[in-house]
Amino acid sequence: MINVTIDGIKASVPDGSTILQAAKDVGINIPTLCYHPDQSVKANCRVCVCEVEGNRLLQAACSQPVYEGMVIKTRTPKVIEARKTILELILSNHPQDCLSCIRNENCELQSLAAEYFVRDNPFELKIRGLVKDLSTPSLFRDPDKCILCRRCIEACTVIQTVNALGLEGRGSHAMVVPSLGKDLIDSPCIMCGQCIHACPVGAIGEVEDIDKLLAAIADPEMVVVTQIAPAVRLALSEEIGMNTGDLPMEVFVAGLKQIGFDHVLHTNFTADLTILEEGNELLKRLSTGGTLPMFTSCSPGWINFCETFYPDLLDNLSTCKSPQQMFGALVKTYWAEKMGIDPSKIFSVSIMPCVAKKYEAARPEMNASGYRDVDIVLTTREIGRLFRMSGIDFRKLPPQPFSPWMGEYTGAAVIFGATGGVMEAALRTVYEVVMQETLDDVNFSVARGFEGIKEAEVDLKGTVVKVAIAHGLSHARKLMDQVRAGESPYHFIEIMACPGGCVGGGGQPITKANVKRIERLDAIYIEDEAMPIRKSHENAEVKQIYEDFLHEPLGHKSHELLHTHYHAKNKRFL
Amino acid sequence: MAEEMRIVLRNYGKIDPLKIDDYIAVGGYNALNKARSMKPADLINEVKSSNLRGRGGAGFNCGVKWNFAYMAQADQKYVICNADEGEPGTYKDRLIMEGDPQSLLEGMAICAHAIGATQGFIYCRGEYPSVVKTLNMAIAQATEKGVLGDFSIEVRMGAGAYVCGEETALIESIEGKRGEPRIKPPFPPVVGLWGKPTIVNNVETFANIPAIVEKGAAWYAGIGTPSYPGTKIVTLTGDVVNKTFFEVPTDTTIREVIFDFGGGIPDGKGFKAVQIGGTSGAFIPAANLDTPIGFDAMTEIGAVLGSGAVFVLNDTRDIVDVTARIAKFFAHESCGKCAPCREGTMRMHDLMDKINSGRGKSADVALLNKLGRVMSYSCLCGLGQAAPAPVMTTIEHFPADYNAKLV
Numbered sequence: 001m002i003n004v005t006i007d008g009i010k011a012s013v014p015d016g017s018t019i020l021q022a023a024k025d026v027g028i029n030i031p032t033l034c035y036h037p038d039q040s041v042k043a044n045c046r047v048c049v050c051e052v053e054g055n056r057l058l059q060a061a062c063s064q065p066v067y068e069g070m071v072i073k074t075r076t077p078k079v080i081e082a083r084k085t086i087l088e089l090i091l092s093n094h095p096q097d098c099l100s101c102i103r104n105e106n107c108e109l110q111s112l113a114a115e116y117f118v119r120d121n122p123f124e125l126k127i128r129g130l131v132k133d134l135s136t137p138s139l140f141r142d143p144d145k146c147i148l149c150r151r152c153i154e155a156c157t158v159i160q161t162v163n164a165l166g167l168e169g170r171g172s173h174a175m176v177v178p179s180l181g182k183d184l185i186d187s188p189c190i191m192c193g194q195c196i197h198a199c200p201v202g203a204i205g206e207v208e209d210i211d212k213l214l215a216a217i218a219d220p221e222m223v224v225v226t227q228i229a230p231a232v233r234l235a236l237s238e239e240i241g242m243n244t245g246d247l248p249m250e251v252f253v254a255g256l257k258q259i260g261f262d263h264v265l266h267t268n269f270t271a272d273l274t275i276l277e278e279g280n281e282l283l284k285r286l287s288t289g290g291t292l293p294m295f296t297s298c299s300p301g302w303i304n305f306c307e308t309f310y311p312d313l314l315d316n317l318s319t320c321k322s323p324q325q326m327f328g329a330l331v332k333t334y335w336a337e338k339m340g341i342d343p344s345k346i347f348s349v350s351i352m353p354c355v356a357k358k359y360e361a362a363r364p365e366m367n368a369s370g371y372r373d374v375d376i377v378l379t380t381r382e383i384g385r386l387f388r389m390s391g392i393d394f395r396k397l398p399p400q401p402f403s404p405w406m407g408e409y410t411g412a413a414v415i416f417g418a419t420g421g422v423m424e425a426a427l428r429t430v431y432e433v434v435m436q437e438t439l440d441d442v443n444f445s446v447a448r449g450f451e452g453i454k455e456a457e458v459d460l461k462g463t464v465v466k467v468a469i470a471h472g473l474s475h476a477r478k479l480m481d482q483v484r485a486g487e488s489p490y491h492f493i494e495i496m497a498c499p500g501g502c503v504g505g506g507g508q509p510i511t512k513a514n515v516k517r518i519e520r521l522d523a524i525y526i527e528d529e530a531m532p533i534r535k536s537h538e539n540a541e542v543k544q545i546y547e548d549f550l551h552e553p554l555g556h557k558s559h560e561l562l563h564t565h566y567h568a569k570n571k572r573f574l
Numbered sequence: 575m576a577e578e579m580r581i582v583l584r585n586y587g588k589i590d591p592l593k594i595d596d597y598i599a600v601g602g603y604n605a606l607n608k609a610r611s612m613k614p615a616d617l618i619n620e621v622k623s624s625n626l627r628g629r630g631g632a633g634f635n636c637g638v639k640w641n642f643a644y645m646a647q648a649d650q651k652y653v654i655c656n657a658d659e660g661e662p663g664t665y666k667d668r669l670i671m672e673g674d675p676q677s678l679l680e681g682m683a684i685c686a687h688a689i690g691a692t693q694g695f696i697y698c699r700g701e702y703p704s705v706v707k708t709l710n711m712a713i714a715q716a717t718e719k720g721v722l723g724d725f726s727i728e729v730r731m732g733a734g735a736y737v738c739g740e741e742t743a744l745i746e747s748i749e750g751k752r753g754e755p756r757i758k759p760p761f762p763p764v765v766g767l768w769g770k771p772t773i774v775n776n777v778e779t780f781a782n783i784p785a786i787v788e789k790g791a792a793w794y795a796g797i798g799t800p801s802y803p804g805t806k807i808v809t810l811t812g813d814v815v816n817k818t819f820f821e822v823p824t825d826t827t828i829r830e831v832i833f834d835f836g837g838g839i840p841d842g843k844g845f846k847a848v849q850i851g852g853t854s855g856a857f858i859p860a861a862n863l864d865t866p867i868g869f870d871a872m873t874e875i876g877a878v879l880g881s882g883a884v885f886v887l888n889d890t891r892d893i894v895d896v897t898a899r900i901a902k903f904f905a906h907e908s909c910g911k912c913a914p915c916r917e918g919t920m921r922m923h924d925l926m927d928k929i930n931s932g933r934g935k936s937a938d939v940a941l942l943n944k945l946g947r948v949m950s951y952s953c954l955c956g957l958g959q960a961a962p963a964p965v966m967t968t969i970e971h972f973p974a975d976y977n978a979k980l981v
Contacts, residue, residue, distance in 0.1 A: 043757045044912045046952045057951045057959065063757045078951075082914075085948040089917035122941050123921055148910065167752060167910075170735070172920035174910030 004070045019050055019061035019072055030074055031083065031112055033090075033200060034149035035062045037513045039158075042150055045090070047112065049082050050074045058082055084116045092123035093172075094201070095144050101202040106510055108200035109147060130175070135183035137362045138191040138355040139206055139506070146176050146203040152195035159499065160473040162305065164189035176203075188308055192301035192473070192497045193355035193506015206355045206507060209376040210386060216347040216375070217260035223341050226256060226349040227267040227327045227406075231417030231502035232380050234523040235353060238509045239384025240394055244516075245523030250399030257400055259390055263339075264402055267350065268409030270323040270330065271416040271425070273545070274298065275536035277562055278320045278422075279430045280553040282492055286463065291315040293468075293483060293490040296422050298322045300360035301497030301506070303566065305473050310480050311568030319563040323416065324350050324357055325366050328373025329561040330406065334549045338405045348375045351383055353417070353505030356497065368561045379507025408541040411442075411527070411534030418524045419471035419501035420447035420454060423494040427458055427467070428535045434460045442534050448525065450500060450518050453478065455490070467492045472499040576830045579797070580821045581805050582781040586673035591708060594715040597676040603721045605784035609684040610723075617688045618644055621783070624791035625803050630656055630739075630776035631851065631880045632956070633802065633869040639773060642763035643689040646771035651691040653682050653725075654748070654767065654774040657698040657705075658732045658739040661852030662903070663883035666807035667777035669819060671698075671705045674781070675712035679727060681780030684787055685773055686725040694727040695767070697744050700734045736907035740955050741774040743909065754911045755955035778807060798824030799868035806867060806882050808835075812848075813888035815840050822867070829863040832886055844889035847971065851880020853900055854960035856967040857893065876967065878960075893975050897968045898926040904961040915958030918949045922965060934980050939969060 001012040006019075006026050013022040018041075023030050034045035041063045049058035053071035058079065066072075073079065091113055098104050133141040153176060156165045164187040166179040178187035195204045216222045233252050234245040253264045282294050297303060297318040306317060321329070328350070332343035350357065354377075360366065361374035378386075387394070402408070412428055415421030424447040431439055446456040447467075452475035455468045468490045470476040476495045482488040498504045500517035503524065511517060528534060536542065550557045580586065589596035597603070609617050622637025643651055655678060659667040670678060682694045698706050709729050716722050735753045737743045742756035745767050766772020782804060786794045795803045802824050808831055809819045815837030822831065832838065832848060839845055847857045850867070856877035858865075865871050872879045887893060905923040910916045925942050928934045946962030953959045969976060 041757065043954060046912050046914050046954065049952050060757070060954075065759065081944070082948045082952045085944060086914050086952060089921065089945075090913055092921075093917055122937075122944075124924070126924075147913070148916065169910065171905055171908035171910045172916055174916060 002066050002068050002070075004066045004072060006072045007074055013066060017066050019059065019064050019066060020048060022066050023061065023072070023074055028074055030061045031115060032062060033108055033112060033147070034151065036151050036154075036198065039151060039154045039198070045147070045149055046086050047083055049079060051076050051079055084118065087112055087116050087118055088121045088123055090147055091118060092121050092125055093127070094147065095127055096125065101145070102205040102208075103202035103510075107202060133178070133184050134207070135185035136189065136191060136359065137207055138358045139184070139193055139196060139204060141178075141184060141204050142202060143175055143177075145201050147201055148174055148176065149200055150176070151198035151200065152176060152204060155194040155198035158474065160190070160192060160194055160497070161477050162188055162190055162192075162473060165195065190301050190304035190308060190473075190497065191356040191359045191506075194498060196355070196506055197504075197511045206379050206381065207358060208382055209358070209378055210382050212376050213349060213378060213386075216349075221345055222347045223262045223345050224260065224347045224349060225263040225265060225331055225335075226261050226351055227265050227270075227324065227331070228252070229267045229324065229350070229352045229354070229417070229502065230271060230414055230421075231353040231505060231508070231520070231524070232351050232383070234520055234527070235380050235503065235508045236383060236387075239380065240387050242394070244519050245526065247394060248399060250401065251394055251397050253402060254397050254400040255387055255390070255392055255394060258392055258397070259386055261349070265327070265331070265335070265406040266402055266409050267323045267327055268413035268416070269406045269539070269541060270326040271413035272410055272536035272539040272542045273326055273562070274320055274323050275412060275425050275429050276542065276546075276553045277558055278318050279426050279433065281318055281320065282426070282430065283434065284554065286465070286491065293488055293493045294318050296494045298416065298422055299495060299497045299502075300354065300356035302473070302476065302495045304356060304359070304569070305476070305497060306480075307566055308569045309477075310484065313480065313483055314566040314568065316483065317566055319565065321366075321562055321564045322360065324352065324377075325360065325373055325564070326562045327406065328361070328366065329368040330545070332369035332371050332373065333561060334545060335406050343369060343371060348373065350374050350377045351380070352377050353380050353502045353508045355379060355506040357507070365564055381507060381509060384509065405541060405544075408539055410536055410539050411529070411531035412536040413539075414528045414531060415524055417502040418448070418521050419496050420449070420469045420494065421501060421524070423447045423467055423469050423492070425536055426492070429537045431458065431460065432535065432537065439535075448521075450514065450521065465492065466490045467494070469494045471496040471501050473497055576822065576826050576834055578820050578835070579805050579823050581785050581797075582670055582677070582778055582807065583673065583821045584785065585677065586669060589674065591673050591675055592711055594676055594712070594719055594721075597674070601788070602676050602784075603680055605787040606680050606683050606687075606721065609687050609787050614644055614688045614690065617684070617787070620791045621688070621786060624786045624794040625800070626779065626782055626786060626794065627802050627869060628776060629778035629782070629806070629882075631878065633879070636775065636779055639763055639775075640685060640688050642761070643771040643773050646764050648771050650693070650770045651689050652767045652770055652772040653686045653689070653691045653694040654744070654772055655682055655694070655696040655777055655780055656739065656741060656744060656774050657696050657702075657777050658744060659699050659702070659777070659881070660736045660739045661881040661883055663809060663811045663885050664852055664881040665809050666819065666882055668702060668705060669807065670777050670781045671702075672708055675708055676716065677781045677784055678777055679712060679716050679722065681783035682727060683722050683725050684783050685775065685780065689771065689773055691773070692724050692726065694725060695748055696727060696729045697738070697748060698729055698731055700732040703731075706731055735909070737909045737955070737957050740957060743955070744774065745772065752909070754909045755957075757954070799866055799871065802869040806879065808867070808882045808884050810836050810884045810886070812886040813839050813843065813891070814884070814886040824868040825866045827864050827866050828858065831867065831884055832863070836884070836886070839886065839888050846887040846889040846891055847893060847968075848887070849885040849964065850883065851878040852883045853903055854957070854963055855880050855883070856963045857971060858967075859971040878963075893968050893972050894926075894930050894979055897964050898923070898930040900964045901926040904957070908957065908961075912954035912958060914949050915953045915955075915961065918945055918953070918958065919961055921945060922962065926965065929976060929979055932979055932981065936980055939976055939980070942966075943969060
């Protein structure tokens with residue numbers, strides 16, 4: 001322990017603490033801007049500077065380690081003048097359109113400007129006038145708003161190893177730019193959206209499709225149908241002022257009906273269906289000498305990553321479409337038929353924790369129904385905006401049920417939202433299908449948790465199936481390199497592009513720290529635990545669709561509607 | 575009249591720099607042999623007690639620095655010579671490298687022995703391609719002679735960025751990254767090039783080493799001013815008769831440098847100001863001319879010795895105009911990493927430009943002072959911390975020049 005004095009308070013703090021950590025220990029909050037709890041220390045914004053006795057220079061609290069006897073002052077006139085001047089400098093270079101900014105009221109710079117009551121900025125407003133990047137259907141970049149904290153670069157290069165963002169130019173001409181291309185779409189960007197979470201301001205955000213939804217709702221001809229992805233509900237609670245997980249599912253359904261959705265169904269239904277298709281695909285690959293290990297294919301950011309960086313391993317990808325796209329293909333065929341609705345009148349909306357889903361829905365091959373299978377994708381954040389606009393008090397809203405045929409789901413589908421969830425759901429089903437016996441305990445705890453790579457072995461009647469799970473693409477890359485080198489011991493690998501899986505997806509409420517992702521993981525398993533049915537193959541509506549429509553997993557209809565193929569992205573940098 | 579004293583330039587003009595035999599004939603590499611007969615700890619103590627302080631500008635005690643790297647446990651350590659001589663008006667390192675490259679190599683090899691390094695780099699300014707040739711030839715000769723033993727030296731060229739003279743930015747540049755300063759601590763002697771303990775010293779610092787080892791710490795400590803002993807090469811530019819270089823003891827005063835060695839101001843004009851230490855140095859008025867150039871004496875008058883560049887302005891010069899150009903230089907050379915430097919240097923240039931073109935108000939001068947003050951203690955590295963000095967010192971010493979331009 002090290003003895004320090006902070007603003008006159010004597011404290012003993014752990015060795016290796018920074019001033020920032022030490023101050024927090026004694027209850028003093030030092031403002032930060034470039035600091036990110038899960039990233040390396042950058043110390044480039046200098047907003048956290050403090051006075052250290054005996055030192056003429058102010059020290060950045062985020063980077064300066066404490067030493068024995070250190071005397072720190074966090075709010076002297078010198079410190080406050082420095083912080084405020086630095087904020088004035090950053091703000092004088094930053095668009096002043098907070099009211100219409102996507103991060104209004106959720107912006108670290110805006111909060112600091114308020115805390116330090118920046119009023120009359122002495123520096124003349126000087127906006128660079130850089131061009132917005134609107135090249136992708138998933139996310140936009142507004143480089144004028146960038147404050148060059150570099151958190152997006154670390155998210156992209158270190159956490160995701162995608163390297164789509166880098167720095168160009170020096171001094172006040174320095175810019176974060178998509179690498180090797182003028183626009184994001186020409187870069188290796190896989191549209192996971194982790195940069196959005198990393199951004200303290202509104203320099204990167206999701207492409208919004210709310211207006212398209214409102215137009216469809218306003219059109220009396222259209223039947224607006226939506227699916228809800230597993231990880232949305234629990235995080236949406238955060239957007240409407242509740243604790244993580246506190247919004248009951250049926251109240252969520254009622255809220256969507258209030259907004260004007262005609263039918264609310266669930267992606268969880270196709271998550272269960274995915275388990276049947278993918279589980280059987282795995283068994284088939286195992287028994288017929290197919291390409292192994294098989295990779296899951298639910299995460300569109302991961303698909304983009306594989307197509308971009310591992311095009312030689314596309315045969316390892318399960319041919320199963322993601323649950324979103326399975327749903328899209330079925331809602332305008334099977335469901336339309338069951339409901340007697342003209343599929344051309346169905347406006348298919350998907351509510352996702354993801355921005356890569358917007359890109360996935362726009363893929364040209366995703367029109368198996370004869371129409372665009374999923375018309376628009378809305379993120380959890382966009383639904384949050386809609387709900388806030390609606391003026392609904394969700395604590396008082398009576399619950400409502402899902403519409404029939406594609407609304408039922410099991411606990412196995414719920415956990416799709418967590419890293420390891422698809423694997424666990426698959427194991428629950430594959431085990432029972434192969435062993436023809438009931439699992440005593442459906443909890444495969446080895447598949448759970450926030451560790452980057454998890455692995456397990458399952459003994460299926462003498463066949464030992466080795467599985468691995470990775471979330472965050474830097475971890476996935478390790479498993480992929482093993483496969484590429486022919487050294488992978490696994491049969492089945494689950495990969496989710498985003499840290500934590502979908503709970504940490506690029507479309508979720510702005511998530512600054514992994515602790516929030518872990519909190520959401522916990523909420524998911526609580527939900528699974530509470531489900532009456534927890535195995536995908538016991539989903540009654542899934543049984544029904546096989547009886548009435550698909551007939552068998554991997555059958556002709558499934559092949560037509562539920563499976564897909566992948567394309568190497570032949571980008572210049574490869 | 576004060577006299578020159580040549581230590582680092584002891585062989586300058588006397589030997590053929592491209593012939594190692596010439597260097598050896600005048601006693602070259604005796605110091606390295608002597609150093610190798612000493613225990614590293616004793617060698618470091620010798621350097622420490624000579625009180626040699628870094629000639630790059632920061633003035634850190636050289637032996638103390640070496641000791642940090644010596645104490646650090648690592649499988650590999652590095653010695654880097656900072657030859658990224660980018661301060662406008664400074665060409666002292668070039669003189670040494672062109673005139674006596676072996677003395678630099680010898681100094682580096684002594685350091686390598688002291689800290690336990692086998693690999694050295696000379697990071698040479700990109701605008702010095704001919705110096706790179708000379709250095710490579712010198713290294714080849716020294717290698718062929720076997721005088722360097724197991725210590726090998728490689729020359730790396732800069733690409734023109736001023737900030738790469740900052741030692742951690744220099745290290746980043748050698749590693750092939752964007753030339754940007756690192757967060758300190760950790761300091762390079764503990765975590766440096768490729769994460770290994772690394773000594774980065776200036777050319778002039780290394781060139782002092784053989785003389786100190788040969789003649790002893792006590793001899794060196796007795797030269798010049800005690801707190802910053804030895805000599806300093808000063809390079810004279812601007813409105814001065816002798817636009818040339820001198821190596822002088824560190825107790826020489828600014829007045830002696832300009833009026834004795836420099837021969838005063840030409841064309842019968844008067845003295846206005848002198849900027850010492852390079853572009854980021856303070857402007858010094860006539861009242862402070864009797865200050866010795868030694869590090870601490872300069873600090874006392876709010877100035878720096880820096881690189882030893884001496885830029886003289888006569889009394890007809892427009893000092894606001896000169897300062898505005900300097901502000902432009904820093905806006906151009908800021909690497910853009912930290913906010914106060916990235917935005918601050920740009921704003922400082924804008925404000926100086928506004929005042930210089932007759933559009934400024936007294937509030938702009940006040941804002942410059944506030945901005946400069948904040949930058950000087952908030953920026954991440956020395957570039958941003960020093961950039962405001964010319965602006966703030968000209969405002970302080972020559973307020974009338976500013977007032978004359980305000981609306």
